[in-house]
Amino acid sequence: MDSLSSAAASSQAVQRQVRVQLTSKQEDIALPENTGPILVPTGLRRYALSTLVNNLLGSDKPIPFEFLINGTFLRTSIDEYLTANGISAETTLEVEYVRALIPPLHIASFEHDDWVSSTDILSATSPAASWASSAVSQGQERILSGSYDGLLRVWDMSSQILAVSPAPAEGGHSASIKAAKFVTPNQIASAGLDRTVRLWKYVENDDGFSGKISPQLELFGHKSGINSLAVHAPLNRVLSASNDHTVGFWSTKKSDAPAAPEEALPSKASKSSKRRKLNPSVSTPQRGPLALFSGHTAPVSAAIFDAKDSTVGYSTSWDHTLRTWDLVTSALVDTRTTSHSLLSLEHLPEVHLLATGTSARHITLIDPRVSAATVAAMTLRGHTNAVVTLSRDPHSTYGLISGSHDGTCRIWDIRSTKTDKDGVVGESVYTISRKSLEEEGKADSKRVGGEGVKVFGVSWDKTVGIVSAGEDKRLQINRGEGVLPSKI
Amino acid sequence: NIDPESLLPKLPSPEELKPFPTTCATVFRGHKGRVRSLSVDPSGVWLATGGDDGTVRVWELLTGRQLWSVKVSDEEAVNVVRWRPGKEAVVLAAASGDDIFLAVPPIVDPETEKASLELLDAGWGYAAPNPALSAADANKTTTPPQWIRPSSTLTEAGVCAVIPLKYVVKSISWHRRGDYFVTVCPGSSTPASVAISIHTVSKHLTQFPFRRRIKGGGPPQTAHFHPSKPILFVANQRTIRAYDLSRQLLVKILQPGARWISSFDIHPTSSTASGGDNVIIGSYDRRLLWHDVDLSARPYKTLRYHKKAIRAVKFHPGGRYPLFADASDDGSLQIFHGSVTGDMLSNASIVPLKVLKGHKITGELGVLDLDWHPREAWCVSAGADGTCRLWM
């Protein structure tokens, strides 16, 4: 296009105008009430609209905004949007604006001796603190890690280890840990390849620089390794997902847990316990499951509580299904069959969706309420390897983060979508790579099979930020500091 | 004037034949030197490997984490590893040099471990020890070997029994019920009468079912049991013969036309076809051949896609996905769709789907073995470059 016709085209676009009604659900960035519809050129894109809103707000420091029209982010010019959706420029467009997410910056990395499989956060805003009577004060946040070396570690925010769980001989895990969660500020649950779910008492010394993780309860029943855990402190309940095809349902209280099944206990005479020198000097109470839910026909990858109704649980499996369980009657309520092995699970309760990560490198969003055949409400694409961990965005009911064997975490906003031949498809808003790669000067190189950088666990907390655990033997903390919207 | 092309049935496009493996999802690194063999366990959670460093290893399939390793030989390579089928016991068979090792890796729950150990222990003392051999008898190579207990170091690591054959074992294949397996010693100096052995786990019994060399094509290379009938398929360099073991009868001869067969696999029973009706064969002279056993002794299709020797061929097990794959010294694996129908008159439809590249050619060798996941459309490969790879 020569400069003359290009100028003509742009002047034409400038001349075309549309009436927009700008709204925000957040009080601190809302426009004065009397701001009516504004006539704007249809050639405007996100950046120009963001400047416009900042001018209207009279902000000292411009805030980057994103714009939603009919629940979808504006990714083109308004003109292209109108054309693509067959909307007349005569109509008044309802345009909602929200703070744009700022790229999460690397804050710190905590180094381990071995692969880090799982992580959880204890802060004033974390579930474990909200369930407990004691609040976690500012600066007293803690990060929990579970490692392939079989140990749990509690860290403070300045990368000091406050406590390490005991070795196998002192009542610790006898194999790699795959899942670790704070139940309360003083209780931890963990599970892994030794097939046990373990509960630990966590106490800190008054100096705040050291603490102790002591065994409380050993839960036996699974016949194969455990991949993940979910905890619910008010109910004193834990859900576990095992390679033995079952979902375990456990009590965190010794008093109401059934006896441990004899055949699941490591026999002192058994070859493998001799081999692994399992003669713990500590004797920890051993218990069994309240129930083992069977139905899945392959390893169970994840089991979670419904975020609003704790009588409901969900699980995902390599058998391609997502199942709903009634935790009161232990009944299988619903089975949704997808096309791939499902490796991770998270609930987005406000939008009535379950997000599940697949071996086929994407995330599928499923509405568990629809009683008809499987309806994948949406697919989130971008990862280049299995999606093995998910965590809700603590700031937004539409957001979540995923961790993958491709060595990245990706942040998604389910309003950031497009429609293609596969239906509604979402693209990630931000990608967090491993700092370890960057330090090796290989930030841009792609590792085949995610070798050395696979992400195994991710946790997202409002106060602390995003903590991810990986094959690079690190916990990595990222935070989009100070600019995340306070609420939506 | 009709375009002859228009009369041919149209092959479906790969896009319509999903799922099949396309991407390297995990790299397994740890072996020193070539990885010769690998096998995914019946639960689909673990991968066993064996290689030139004399070690047998078990890994977590999804993450590539090594869980167990045992050095079974200081000098000899581990040439083959194969899990016993079935889930009531977990047993891994591995061959290094002249020895076959049966192990229970420490990855199972106490109950399954007990069942596995009992399975392997039941045969001790079953076969009466050989009577004192006369000098003449001792020279007879056809005396079946006694199963022996491993060294204390190996016992400690999880190895439960050793079968000392006198010649190098390169092929192990289990019967579907898991009570016996067939092994082949393909070396040209191996006497014909002891080259093929059938081992019965419950009795610790090793038998040599063949007295004489199979005709027309050099020493035997590899053998597999029919998926449902009491038939053993044996490949020598140029032919595959099917024997009815109970009646001691030769029932079928396949002549693929290859100069040197490296491996073959028998089609499993699927929803559309009964197992054993189709066979795929790979050869060192770069050919991949599909045989419809009932149709002809000659191949139904000959595929020449690889630039170097084909070392392994395998159907997806269980008949869930109509997939098969081969592995080559050119460093690649090739994935095919191959669906068979129950109809005697209609032939298999074969569509090349994907070439998987990633293994580095090392010392002129590329991909030495492959296996499929028991449920998923995922496969694994063992490389001369010292790595194994999971493809999803």
Ligand SMILES: [Mg+2]
């Ligand atoms: Mg046929």
